[in-house]
Amino acid sequence: MTRILAAIFGGYLVAANVCGFIAALLPLPAVDATLVATMLSFAIYAVSAIRTFSLPSAMRAWLEPLLISACLYAATQMMT
């Protein structure tokens, strides 16, 4: 159960942060960077959700997305 929540919410958190990160990172016009980042985000979400179910412990299933999200968020904030 906790894994399901981790997959839905943790996965979304990762996808959202990757989305923001790519949007800030790409050296394209803002419109294009936004499009690329948003279009890719669902693939990230799917991969992240699937990964949640393949990790050995529920603890890690929560920790990983939170850590990744935190790092990406910090990086995005630094760039903008």
Add this chain to the structure above:
Amino acid sequence: MKDSFFRSMTWLHTWVGLLVCWILLVVFFAGSMSYFRHEISLWTKPELHSGTFQHYHANELGKQLASGQKFLNERTDNARDWRIYLPTERRPYLSYGWQNQPEAGQRRGEFHELIVKPDSEEMISEVRESKGGNFFYRLHFDLHYIPAKFARWIVGLCTMFMLVALISGIVIHKRIFKDFFSFRRNKRSRSWLDAHNVSSVIALPYHLMITYTGLITLMFMYMPWAIVTNYDGDNQAFRAELNPSRVQTKPSGQDANLISAASLLPQVKRYWGEAPIKQVIISAPHDSNSRISFYRNNEQLVTDKRTQIVFNGVTGELITMSPMEESATHATYDTLMSLHTARFSDFILRLFFFFCGLLGCAMIATGALLWAVKIRQKQQKQINKGEPASFGLRLVEGLNLTFIAGLPLATSVFFYANRILPLEIQDRAQWEADSFFIALGLVGLLACFNRSLSSWRLVLSIGGLGLISLPLLNALTSPSNIIDNIVSGQWALVGFDLLSCLLGLGLLFAIKKLNTSSKPKSAAIKKNTAAESQRQNLASENPLTAKVKEEAL
């Protein structure tokens, strides 16, 4: 989790699929119907079946625009905009429409549309109120009876589940190629698994494409974070940059003389050459900020964008036009969008997409039935001892009956309601939609009491007979029947009749198989329904797979 990656993926595939499969089935089914949105809308308005049909004529354009503008000028007062729809392949008639100013508390004003008879100034105004194909189109992403925004989040979440189910399904599939050519009949759950595999694998590229692009169609709502990063969450600023020619100008409130739209045609021709025009919209007529927009009919271009040229409605100067060139990123986005909506495709490809959509329905349905058959096998010992089946199993079997057998029935009820309901009742279009859900509800009620083979047979046969007799219903309740339509070349109507017949026959075929088979109940049925939609697919597939499947069925 489970002891191995493979085991945990199997578990994931099962649950991610089962939890949302009935909503997905509705979404898939409604989406498949939406490929024929305009054709269905035409069929549901028999008043338009005779004496309105016309082709697009470039040399008539000036005349049509002038008479449209004249008519709208006399007919409307203080309208928000005027629209002139020119005949296209899928909407083979000329019509004039206008939108009133929104009432207080409304986002959009009331919209009116009148159809013009060819070569005359006469209008058809007595068209029955019906949602037609738009009912299925809206059902596809707004569901029904719940706020649209909420519904879109539900559908989005289900789509995400579907994407995960597809990926995990591919992961757990050890022998895609080998399984593709093996189909074991009459082996209970084994046959189910094969039916599920066949319907999934045949259209796998389509399933992946349609699921992902489905998310893309509403992606700015689901994933606003890139806009938050680059535009501080200012959606409007982003959209203005994405589609500069779509920015609306507010009326100034000062009166000014409107020029004639027909006088702009030479300019349009200079930019677009002989490309056909789909519609002309005159916003804020008689206002100094009036705009006249021409929309091109993009025909077979793989694009979902609205190619337009916008002129000032007072001076006639060019204000903006869709760029002929766009960035690679934008082109990619555009292509993905149009792959989902298939607005670019001609009839053959549209039909192919429709059958792929039905295969998707078969994939979802066989998956749900497979689960029920397997669990029932597990519980068979207790059931034989006289204990009832578990609640979960009864629930799944009931939902299966309701949605798998009920959807075709509800669809035929919708079309009967369209022709049989009195023309003058209040909220007629809503009643048509209600009949669809009432039918579904009745099947659900039946499923509460009896989920046995006889229920399946009953529901499928009513649905099948209903669909088969739709051409007959059309002949009785509209000015023209299928023969007349073939003669006058109204292929949209002919296609509707033929396709509904074909689907109805498929359902009856499933019942026939059901009566001759000795398999457990749901298994027999669904396999045949799956087989049936595959059978219909044979025509549009390469001979090799067709042959293999013919042997399998």
